[in-house]
Amino acid sequence: MSCNCNNANKSIECTVTNCRNHCDSANYCSLERILVGTHEANPTMDQCTDCKSFQMK
């Protein structure tokens, strides 16, 4: 199921089009809020961070 782009959250830009919560036609998340975390013990760069609200389409 794809997201409803009427809910684009302009405060959360996102380019992960593979996520169910992504607004396909614009680079925004449709959620009211997201959780960002890390998979590293000692994160040092942006690649170390993850959107924990990601859901596969």
Ligand code: SF4
């Ligand atoms: S849940 Fe995370 S990865 Fe998915 S669209 Fe929103 S910000 Fe992007």
